Amino acid sequence: RGIGFAPLNSVVFGFLGDVVEYGQWKFHVRQEGLIFSGGSVGYKVGTGITGAFITVLMSWSGYISSSTADAVQPQSAIDMIVNMYMYGMIIIWVILLIVLLCYQLDKLYPKIMRDLVDREAHGEL
Numbered sequence: 001r002g003i004g005f006a007p008l009n010s011v012v013f014g015f016l017g018d019v020v021e022y023g024q025w026k027f028h029v030r031q032e033g034l035i036f037s038g039g040s041v042g043y044k045v046g047t048g049i050t051g052a053f054i055t056v057l058m059s060w061s062g063y064i065s066s067s068t069a070d071a072v073q074p075q076s077a078i079d080m081i082v083n084m085y086m087y088g089m090i091i092i093w094v095i096l097l098i099v100l101l102c103y104q105l106d107k108l109y110p111k112i113m114r115d116l117v118d119r120e121a122h123g124e125l
Helices: 001-029 030-061 076-101 105-121
Strands: none
Touching: 001 030, 001 076, 030 076
């Protein structure tokens, strides 16, 4: 599971740096703190929603929550766990690939940086 999330976690906040530059280019305002804190809050909210969704799926599958080791999980709960680890990662990667295919900021980035350097040289930032 960790191997599946490692690439995402390593680049997600790098994208936010691009958004800072884009915002300064588009609106002439640099909002690093707001963008990075918004990304952090969004990451935490997304993690919470995902945890709630997994809890709903586990409840729906008949998972037995017990503080002792005596509980025997029904086969439906075991199947749900296996399916979440197998197919959940595939679904997440498909969604990520679609998002990345729609992500156009990398193509604009060289122009954005040239324009920002020109603005700074002219004192227009």
